[in-house]
Amino acid sequence: MQQTGGPDPRRPEKIHRYKPIPVxxxxxxxxxxxxxxxxxxxxxxxxxxxxxxxxxxxxVALYCSCISFAHSRVNxxxxxxxxxxxxxxxxxxxxxxxxxxxxxxxxxx
Amino acid sequence: EDAEDNDVEDSDFADFEEFDxxxxxxxxxxxxxxxxxxxxxxxxxxGKENINDEVQEEEGDEAxxxxxxxxxxxxxxxxxxxxxxxxxAPTGKSTPxxxxxxxxxxxxxxxxxxxxxxxxxxxxxxxxLTNFMMGRAKNARLAQAWFQSHKSLLEENxxxxxxxxxxxxxxxxxxxxxxxxxxxxxxxIYTLWCSGRxxxxxxxxxxxFLKRQDLVWCISQLVRKQSDRLEIQFNLGQDDMDSFVWxxxxxxxxxxxxxxxxxxGTYCPERRLGEKFGLSSSFxxxxxxxxxxxxxxxxKVTATLNKLAHMxxxxxxxDQYSGPKNQGDGSSQTPSxxxxxxxxxxxxxxxxxxxxxxxxxxxxxxxxxxxxxxLDKLKRFRLSKEGKQKAEKxxxxxxxxxxxxxxxxxxxxxxQRREEKRRQEKDRMLQEEDPEKQRRWEEKELxxxxxxxxxxxxxxxxxxx
Numbered sequence: 001m002q003q004t005g006g007p008d009p010r011r012p013e014k015i016h017r018y019k020p021i022p023v024x025x026x027x028x029x030x031x032x033x034x035x036x037x038x039x040x041x042x043x044x045x046x047x048x049x050x051x052x053x054x055x056x057x058x059x060v061a062l063y064c065s066c067i068s069f070a071h072s073r074v075n076x077x078x079x080x081x082x083x084x085x086x087x088x089x090x091x092x093x094x095x096x097x098x099x100x101x102x103x104x105x106x107x108x109x
Numbered sequence: 110e111d112a113e114d115n116d117v118e119d120s121d122f123a124d125f126e127e128f129d130x131x132x133x134x135x136x137x138x139x140x141x142x143x144x145x146x147x148x149x150x151x152x153x154x155x156g157k158e159n160i161n162d163e164v165q166e167e168e169g170d171e172a173x174x175x176x177x178x179x180x181x182x183x184x185x186x187x188x189x190x191x192x193x194x195x196x197x198a199p200t201g202k203s204t205p206x207x208x209x210x211x212x213x214x215x216x217x218x219x220x221x222x223x224x225x226x227x228x229x230x231x232x233x234x235x236x237x238l239t240n241f242m243m244g245r246a247k248n249a250r251l252a253q254a255w256f257q258s259h260k261s262l263l264e265e266n267x268x269x270x271x272x273x274x275x276x277x278x279x280x281x282x283x284x285x286x287x288x289x290x291x292x293x294x295x296x297x298i299y300t301l302w303c304s305g306r307x308x309x310x311x312x313x314x315x316x317x318f319l320k321r322q323d324l325v326w327c328i329s330q331l332v333r334k335q336s337d338r339l340e341i342q343f344n345l346g347q348d349d350m351d352s353f354v355w356x357x358x359x360x361x362x363x364x365x366x367x368x369x370x371x372x373x374g375t376y377c378p379e380r381r382l383g384e385k386f387g388l389s390s391s392f393x394x395x396x397x398x399x400x401x402x403x404x405x406x407x408x409k410v411t412a413t414l415n416k417l418a419h420m421x422x423x424x425x426x427x428d429q430y431s432g433p434k435n436q437g438d439g440s441s442q443t444p445s446x447x448x449x450x451x452x453x454x455x456x457x458x459x460x461x462x463x464x465x466x467x468x469x470x471x472x473x474x475x476x477x478x479x480x481x482x483x484l485d486k487l488k489r490f491r492l493s494k495e496g497k498q499k500a501e502k503x504x505x506x507x508x509x510x511x512x513x514x515x516x517x518x519x520x521x522x523x524x525q526r527r528e529e530k531r532r533q534e535k536d537r538m539l540q541e542e543d544p545e546k547q548r549r550w551e552e553k554e555l556x557x558x559x560x561x562x563x564x565x566x567x568x569x570x571x572x573x574x
Contacts, residue, residue, distance in 0.1 A: 010268045016310045018274040050536050059230045066234065070241050070323045073295040086147035102224040
């Protein structure tokens, strides 16, 4: 399938500029919903960590924020990622300030 | 009088003096003798002598008590009573030896090594972030390697190679966009837009790499093998292609595409085996107008497809392309949906995400050349008259079905609007003060209801001959 040295296929007059595909159209690369799901999950876990003082909830929220950051798209606004990180970090810190005892693994109780 | 006052003062304080002397004695003498000192009130000098006598008596009593203890204790020292008891009388002087039991560290809770789970969590985070950095770098390297190996071919075919839609054409980029001319959509998706070629308006290359930056996904990759993917989408102009729809795909992809893509599901739902057309058995063919497929997929294309079968996922040609159905509400296409003419080629990077040296990437060059070859053939191919008619008929049928579907929706919307208007009118009438107006409105409403209930009779006017 070598390109036979035929006439030059380039046409400068037929240039069309790139129009980014609107976010959310089905089938577009930014259609992956993983970061949004993980963001919501992270928020829920950090709320549980803060209100019910469950340390493992804070840690799981921190992991959810990291995974959501790893899947984030470039044109996502960074505020969303930043707020989920701050919330999960505060959940972990608050749960340790209120009760500095270490987490006990479920198999040891 | 003064004398009396003095006497009174002296006597008043007399009681306290006694109280003072008792206190001082208590501090000096052990509590055991307290009951003796309380018995007789004594003046200061006399009191001291009595106290000394009392103390001596007390010590004498104590001595006698000790002697009694020893005697009594000797009775206990009976061989028969205490067998195997060698120890003599307890001396009472030796200080008790206290052994502090070893308390497990976790019970104390303040030391670092009791925070085992926390340390594991933090280590997990560090490992995740390290893998994130490495995965992101590898994807960026792969994207650059692909571009470098295909750069010459792209520049031979396009005037504009790489555009993010913002920068002026022809200016060299690179300051803000480190991966220029590739545009990074996310850590594992890169796009490249090229334009300025005959037979098409533009070409969008989509590099869909594996999510190497996500550790959780890397672990799932061990279970379910996946490969990097490359998607090339050509947007064609109105005169760059005739009106037909066909698709060649691997078996699994074919099933998914028919379900997802509106145009494939509508125009060419039947699937045929590739062997009938000389293609390898792993391919499935779907075509609206057979002549369009047979004339474009000639022997040259068939040979290339069979040779690169492990790298070709699907080739989709359509003049009614509107993207996948939006799964949310499942609503199908409406006449207003914008359709465009496209040639989409989906390719698989060999090696299942592992071996990615330059030879593997260079082996993908024929895929791009195949796409350009198909593009040129699409431009040159024109349907025969029958094919053209069949295509027109199909499109008209689909258009009518869509109109019927939207007609029902439009009628429903109109009915709702009428209902809304009537309800507002009724509310206005209820608030109306003038009874005359209300009565007239009710009559009108009544007449309308009666007319609605009447059976519809067609009145024919017959002219007199």
